Amino acid sequence: MVSPIKRRLKKVIRRTPGGRLAIHFRKEKTGKHVCAICGKPLxxxxxxxxxxxxxxxxKTERRPERVFGGVLCPECTRRVIEEAFYVKRGVKDISEIDMRDRKYVEMAMKVVG
Ligand SMILES: [Zn+2]
Known part of the structure; x- marks a missing residue:
């Protein structure tokens, strides 16, 4: 019986130098990080x-060094910052912003001038 610890690991079949096949156990790779709004890979x-x-x-190899780096994709970041600017200048009301963006627009309002 396979050890219970190994059950959740990925099986890889490898040929050994002696010519026999051996089952090796590898940890599965982790998934990609995705944008918090649209779900695109970052x-x-x-x-x-x-x-x-x-x-x-x-530190700089872990996420992009900009606002919402590692959280939002560039398209969503741009849209959120533009909306935050409009809300701050009174062009738009916060209730007009898409529900998915609203949380990030409120955060971005602290950053934009
Ligand atoms: Zn996005």
């Missing part, structure tokens, strides 16, 4: 790495 963030491996990377 760029500039590590994927396929466990938290312990990510911790060993340089």
């Amino acid at each position: 760029h500039g963030v590590p994927h396929g790495k466990r938290p312990s491996q990510v911790r060993k990377l340089a």
Whole structure:
């Protein structure tokens, strides 16, 4: 019987130098980070790495160094910041903003001038 610890690991079949087939157990890769609004995969963030491996990377290798870096995709970031600007200048009301964006627009209002 396979050890209970190994059951959730990914099986890989490898041929050994002696010519026999052996089953090796590998930890599965972690998924990609996605945008919190639209769900698109994010760029500039590590994927396929466990938290312990990510911790060993340089700070700038972990997420983009900008507002909402590692949280929102560039398109959503741009839209949210533009909306925050309009709300702050009184062009739009916060109730006119899409429900999904509203939380981030409120955060962005602290950043925009
Ligand atoms: Zn997005």
